[in-house]
Every structure is written in C-alpha cells, then in structure tokens.
Amino acid sequence: STLHGVRAAMRPVPFLEDIVVPPPALPDALRRFQEVLKQQQATAMLFGHAGQGQLHLRPHADPRQPGERQRLEALAEAIYAEVAQVGGTIGGEQGLGLSRSPFFRRLFPELADVFDHIKTVFDPVGLLNPVRLAAAAGASAAFELAPFRRGLDHQARPPADAVESPPPVSPLPVLTWARERLAVESDACNGCGSCRSLEVATRTCPRYRENPREEASPRAKANVMAAVLSGGIDPKALSSEEVRLVADTCFNCHQCRTDCAAGVDIPAIVMELKAAHHAANSIEIDRWLLSRVDTLSALAGRIKPLANWAIANPQSRWILEKTVGVARGRKLPPFTGRRFMKWAARRGITRPSRRSGPRVLYFLDTYARWHDPLLAQAFVGVLERNGIGVFVDPRQVASGMPLVAEGDLDGARRLARKNIRILAEAVRLGYRIVCTEPSTVTCITHDYPLLLDDDELPRVAAATCDAMTFLWELHREGRLRLDFRPVPSRLLYHAPCHSRIGSAAATPAEHLLRLIPGLTLEGVDRGCSGMAGTFGLARENYRTSLRIGLGLVSAMRAGGIEAGATECSACRIQMEQGTTKPAVHPVKVLAKAYGLLEGRSPHGLDGLLTATSGSLTTT
Ligand code: SF4
Ligand code: SF4
Missing domain, CATH: 3.40.50 (Rossmann fold)
Structure with a gap:
C-alpha cells in the first residue's frame, strides 16, 4: 500500500491487472516480464497470488504526459505476448474490459471466436455491455485505461479549440490545501475499483453498497474532481444538481480512507465538492436546520417538557417532519437541557x-x-x-x-x-x-x-x-485500574465507522470491554449503521439509512443479546430503532463495572439501560 499511496505524477497504474499463468511457469514468466521491463526502460510494481499463478503488474506512468498512452500500450503488447508464450491468459479472474479485450482478440483469435458464440447465445442482439466484452472489441479497437478515460490526459491532448478557449477557472480549492495538492490527491485514485467492493469483509462504501451505481462510488468523487481541475468538466458544473447528487452520495463515514490502498482522501474531496455547490446555491430550510442540530438541541433543552412531549406525540412528529425534516418514524433521544x-x-x-x-x-x-x-x-x-x-x-x-x-x-x-x-x-x-x-x-x-x-x-x-x-x-501503560466488578450480561458491540478509520482491526472499546469479568461480547462486524450523524434523521434518508443498517438492527434483535454497545451516538439511535433493547456507550459499561453507576441490580446492566436511569456516584 506504500506504493499505491504514492502522491506524485509518476505512479503505479493498474491495467496489467489480471495475468494468470500456470503456477509451475511462474519463475519463467517473471524472468520474461523483467526482461521486457528492462528493454522498455519501464518500472513496475508487482503483486499477486503465487498459488494460483495470478499477477498484478502496475507500471509506473504519468497519465498527464503526452505519449504515455502509447508507451503503456506497447508495454502491454510485449508483456501479454510473453504471457501467451508461457501458456497463460491475460484475463483470469476479473474478466476482459476496455483495457484487455483488444489484446485478447489479437493474442487468442480462436478463443475470442468461441467467446463471441457463447455471448451471442445469451445476448443475441448485443444488449449486454456492447462496447466492453470480447465480442464487440475488434483486434484494432482503441486501448482504454481508467486514468485516461476520465480526462486526466486532457492537457496532453488539448482539443482543437482549446487555444482560443482556455479551460474556465474553477473556484477550487475552498479548503486550506493548495490547488496542486488537491489535484495530486484526486489523481492518486488509480481507478482500481476496490471501493466498489460488495464483499462483507470491508465496509467501503456503505452508500455504494445500498445503491451500486458508479456515481455513488468513492472513485466517482475523485473522477469528478480530477475532471474539473484538468478542464475536462466546466467548473460551472460544480454548482449543478448533477454534481450535488454525486457529492450527496457520500455521508462522510471515512471508510474509504481505511479500505482504499492508495489512501485517497475522498471525504476531503467531497468537502470541496459540497462547499463549491453550497457557495453557489441556496439551501433548503430543513437541511439548514438539521445542519444546526446542536442549536436545535440547546433550544429544545430550554423547554424540555414541551420538547420531550413533542417528540413522543404522533401529531407533532408529523409537523416536525414537514418543517424540520426529521423522519417521524425515527426514535429520538429525550432532551435534558444543561x-x-x-x-x-x-x-x-x-x-x-x-x-x-x-x-x-x-x-x-x-x-x-x-x-x-x-x-x-x-x-x-x-x-x-x-x-x-x-x-x-x-x-x-x-x-x-x-x-x-x-x-x-x-x-x-x-x-x-x-x-x-x-x-x-x-x-x-x-x-x-x-x-x-x-x-x-x-x-x-x-x-x-x-x-x-x-x-x-x-x-x-x-x-x-x-x-x-x-x-x-x-x-497498555499499566495505569488503568482493573478492579472491575463482574457484569454478567451479553452485549452486541458495534465498531462505529469513525473508530475504525485507518484500521479495520478490533477497536480499543472492544479490547476494554473484554477486560470486564462476566461480560460476553458479540463483536462480529455488521457493517455501517447507516445513520452517519444527522443523515439518518432526515425524512428523505430514513429508509436508505434503515436499509444500510439492516444487518446491525437485525443482530440487535437476535435472542440472547441484552443490549448494544457502541461509542457513536447516531449508531446507538439506529441500534435502538426497531427493537426495545437499549444501546449504551462502552464508557457507561466501564463505569458500571467500577461500581460508579447505581442501578436496581448490583450486577446487571439494568441501572444504565436508559439515559436517565441510575445515578452516578464517584469517590
Ligand atoms: S478511490 Fe477507489 S478506485 Fe480510487 S484508488 Fe481508492 S479504491 Fe481504487
Ligand atoms: S466517506 Fe463513506 S460514504 Fe463517503 S465515499 Fe467514503 S465510504 Fe462512501
């Protein structure tokens, strides 16, 4: 991931991505590749799965430089010829797409014909992926590569009228970083598509998983920004509804920062996109109010009895939904004032x-x-x-x-x-x-x-x-008191997205809760809760939020689980949605184990199951 994260014009570009050779031929294949790289004076990073003979070769290239496309095409031609020589294939796992189909037809013409026949059986009129799959791509089809596709080589190939009409000046950046750093950050996305994964082992990206369209993917944000900065998209489009829709599919969970091998700071790029749109447009009243939730909570705290009656009353919740935009089905925490x-x-x-x-x-x-x-x-x-x-x-x-x-x-x-x-x-x-x-x-x-x-x-x-x-x-420094009393309970622990930025390993909260005697912790990852701060409170996001958090809410309903525990307040609201079981901050469980929270039972959790229950005694 160190090489993936290179922030420089010259960086590893993924496109010789899916080479597979018979495992016994691997040493020979590697020697041949090295020879080709030497001949073409190219540098590349290489990783793979030796047991299966699969290799990912990422040559270093600068997509903005004139001639890079041709250089990479020649390199691919030579490497793929060696793959064919050792009895391998150029698309073993991920399939053939824009960057591989033309080579495949040139190297394996008989096999390409068989592919054509098979595709025709299932797709007789050519509706499915008409320009991507082997059948449609002729041997002379244009070689395509993600960084070139999104307009990064705009400067390398200026359109004919570019001299008379230079790209319009964009208002970016809005943040404190220099325009060059923003450009480098956007370009650091190599288009690998890992952030479009639907595997359960990762969380990126909760919004894309719920609605798997390219616009909802993290890389779409980097692509839009890169295109704006290179002049591929008119900067005026930053204030358009289309760009807002792309930016709005990010709810700031920061999970892409954990799972993207290149470490692209997509949330920062989205901050730029949203700010540029916000600066040029008025904002709807309900969005304005929800973005000031702290002020609303403070005001409601001044009229606690009335505010708490209002959030529990169906008629006033209907009015709240129409005015403030808070979904009437959403459980809300009571106001406690100062x-x-x-x-x-x-x-x-x-x-x-x-x-x-x-x-x-x-x-x-x-x-x-x-x-x-x-x-x-x-x-x-x-x-x-x-x-x-x-x-x-x-x-x-x-x-x-x-x-x-x-x-x-x-x-x-x-x-x-x-x-x-x-x-x-x-x-x-x-x-x-x-x-x-x-x-x-x-x-x-x-x-x-x-x-x-x-x-x-x-x-x-x-x-x-x-x-x-x-x-x-x-x-870890040996300074935490461990005189915990037993807490004989079974908790479902949920690691909030913001506690796992940079690492998907077990969180400190999980480690600490496991120190408490008698406490049984269910800690299997059910993905993002779908709340994302005020996102899940909003009327228009309520159902999306529940769909994203379905795994977690269902786990809370499982038999044997007495309560949920998580550090994030919004996740706790979601965990309590659709179940009568409570969710608490792990700090409260620690306080209980220290004997600081008095409840009805000296050992169980019932003293801290609601925000108002129990009273704190400290020495
Ligand atoms: S943002 Fe997505 S496509 Fe871009 S480098 Fe990261 S994982 Fe790959
Ligand atoms: S911050 Fe979260 S919602 Fe936004 S793009 Fe990254 S993973 Fe998706």
Whole structure:
C-alpha cells in the first residue's frame, strides 16, 4: 500500500491487472516480464497470488504526459505476448474490459471466436455491455485505461479549440490545501475499483453498497474532481444538481480512507465538492436546520417538557417532519437541557484541573451535552477513578461536523476558530483532548486542518483522541485500574465507522470491554449503521439509512443479546430503532463495572439501560 499511496505524477497504474499463468511457469514468466521491463526502460510494481499463478503488474506512468498512452500500450503488447508464450491468459479472474479485450482478440483469435458464440447465445442482439466484452472489441479497437478515460490526459491532448478557449477557472480549492495538492490527491485514485467492493469483509462504501451505481462510488468523487481541475468538466458544473447528487452520495463515514490502498482522501474531496455547490446555491430550510442540530438541541433543552412531549406525540412528529425534516418514524433521544454542565460546575471541573499528573480536557459533543448527561458523568467518573484530572471548558462550542457534512464550511469554520483557541491553550498546558464521540475526533483531526490555516492545529490534532483510545493507552501503560466488578450480561458491540478509520482491526472499546469479568461480547462486524450523524434523521434518508443498517438492527434483535454497545451516538439511535433493547456507550459499561453507576441490580446492566436511569456516584 506504500506504493499505491504514492502522491506524485509518476505512479503505479493498474491495467496489467489480471495475468494468470500456470503456477509451475511462474519463475519463467517473471524472468520474461523483467526482461521486457528492462528493454522498455519501464518500472513496475508487482503483486499477486503465487498459488494460483495470478499477477498484478502496475507500471509506473504519468497519465498527464503526452505519449504515455502509447508507451503503456506497447508495454502491454510485449508483456501479454510473453504471457501467451508461457501458456497463460491475460484475463483470469476479473474478466476482459476496455483495457484487455483488444489484446485478447489479437493474442487468442480462436478463443475470442468461441467467446463471441457463447455471448451471442445469451445476448443475441448485443444488449449486454456492447462496447466492453470480447465480442464487440475488434483486434484494432482503441486501448482504454481508467486514468485516461476520465480526462486526466486532457492537457496532453488539448482539443482543437482549446487555444482560443482556455479551460474556465474553477473556484477550487475552498479548503486550506493548495490547488496542486488537491489535484495530486484526486489523481492518486488509480481507478482500481476496490471501493466498489460488495464483499462483507470491508465496509467501503456503505452508500455504494445500498445503491451500486458508479456515481455513488468513492472513485466517482475523485473522477469528478480530477475532471474539473484538468478542464475536462466546466467548473460551472460544480454548482449543478448533477454534481450535488454525486457529492450527496457520500455521508462522510471515512471508510474509504481505511479500505482504499492508495489512501485517497475522498471525504476531503467531497468537502470541496459540497462547499463549491453550497457557495453557489441556496439551501433548503430543513437541511439548514438539521445542519444546526446542536442549536436545535440547546433550544429544545430550554423547554424540555414541551420538547420531550413533542417528540413522543404522533401529531407533532408529523409537523416536525414537514418543517424540520426529521423522519417521524425515527426514535429520538429525550432532551435534558444543561444538566451536565450544571453538574460539572458544581463539581468544580469547569475550571482548569489543579491535579498533578495526566489531565484531560473533555470535549463535549452534542449528544452527551444535550441528551445523555449520564454518559458525560460516567466518563468523568472513569477518568477520576484512574487519577486523571478533568477539565470541561465551558467556552467550548459544537464541533461543526453536521455543517461540514452539509458543505457549509463558513459556518463550520466559525465554530472551529472558537474551539481551536480553547483547545490550543489546553494543549500548551499539557492537557490531552478527549471526546466520547468518535466523529468529533475526526472533525478536529481531519476537518479542522482543512478548514483553518493555523500553526496550532498539528499540536491540537496530535493531542486529540477518543475516550476509549485514551483509556486503552492507559491500560497498555499499566495505569488503568482493573478492579472491575463482574457484569454478567451479553452485549452486541458495534465498531462505529469513525473508530475504525485507518484500521479495520478490533477497536480499543472492544479490547476494554473484554477486560470486564462476566461480560460476553458479540463483536462480529455488521457493517455501517447507516445513520452517519444527522443523515439518518432526515425524512428523505430514513429508509436508505434503515436499509444500510439492516444487518446491525437485525443482530440487535437476535435472542440472547441484552443490549448494544457502541461509542457513536447516531449508531446507538439506529441500534435502538426497531427493537426495545437499549444501546449504551462502552464508557457507561466501564463505569458500571467500577461500581460508579447505581442501578436496581448490583450486577446487571439494568441501572444504565436508559439515559436517565441510575445515578452516578464517584469517590
Ligand atoms: S478511490 Fe477507489 S478506485 Fe480510487 S484508488 Fe481508492 S479504491 Fe481504487
Ligand atoms: S466517506 Fe463513506 S460514504 Fe463517503 S465515499 Fe467514503 S465510504 Fe462512501
């Protein structure tokens, strides 16, 4: 993946992708390939499956340079000739497409005729993939390659009228990176299509899986951006409905950053696309309101009894759906007002901690602040139990993640500026910044550096992590207290997408929960929950969200599971949808195991199964 992730004009290009030779002929084939590469003065990366004799050869090329297409075509011709010599084939697993069909017909004419006959039996009038499959591609058909197809070689092959009409200037980038870096990032997508996988072993891409059209794939976003930057698409199209539809098929889960071998930052590219559209268009009132969910929760908290009655009443939910756009079928968490901040002030943690030793600034998210004060209290309790000083700075504001997801980068920037001042001050005083909401960490570490040009940002980003990562680090350093009481329960653990950015391995939360005696954890991955922040709240996304999260919701319904556990508040809402079983933050389970949460039963989970049950006692 190091080579896949090369950010340079010259990079590995996938197209000699599906060579298969008889395994005993592999050494001979490799020597022959090396000879061809030497003769043609080409460099390539090679990987494969030796047991099956399958090889992926990716020559280094710069698709923007004139002559590269011809150079690669000659290289393919020579390599494929060697494949035929050793008794192999050029399309063993992935089939023949635009980049292989013409060669196949030239190298294996008799076999190509057989393919033609077979295809004609099933497709007599040539409706299926008419320009791609072997039958349609003549021996002299044009050699096609993904990076060339999407217009990256626009500069190499200017259209006849390009001299009179230079490509229009695009308003990009909107983010802090230079235009060249944005271009390099978009070009880093090599078109391999791994992000269109429907395998259960990966999560990328939840939106594409639900609706497998090319526009919904992560690579479509890179392709649109690359085409705009190279002049292949008029930049005016950035404000069009078509581009918005492509950008809107991303709900910011960041799973493509985990699964794309080239590590293309698709969410950042989507931020650019959405921001460009947002800057040129007005926004619907319901989208505007949902992107300010923090303000709505704060206002509703001021009129708690009325707001909580309204979200439980079918008639008022109908009105809410028509005005604010919140799906009436969606279960919503009750509003609790400023309960946590009042508790924190009474406890004296809204002032910098006087404790010596490790200290944490707890960065609150919307859910913990306005809907689940017990979660915030439980986290403070767990930290203090382990001798960590806690500071909840009352000046902090919402992270701005819903604004980023909507493309309102000016609004997100205003919040980011306020927060960064506070966070940077704390980091200078030696605090770690810790959040109980994983997407808040993504917002601070990934989005803020793209929104603001501020020297403090790298230090703040390096000091920020989520609650479970922080506690797991403590454990690895031998500093986490392990005097847990048994919690004899069976939980379904769901790893939220934002906790598995960069690695699909077991999350710190899963490791920590497994330390609790008596607790049985079901941790099989059921994919994305489909909520993605406010996405699953919106009327128009409600059913899509449920379809994406069906695996998880069904797993919650399974017999024997008492409750769900996950760090993400939106995932918890989805896990509770369609079942009466509750879902809790793992921090609450840890607090329970420390004996910090009193409930009806001294051992079971019933004391923390709802946000308002139980009361926190800390020493
Ligand atoms: S974005 Fe998709 S197509 Fe592009 S390199 Fe990554 S996995 Fe391959
Ligand atoms: S961030 Fe998520 S939804 Fe967006 S393209 Fe990547 S995997 Fe798909």
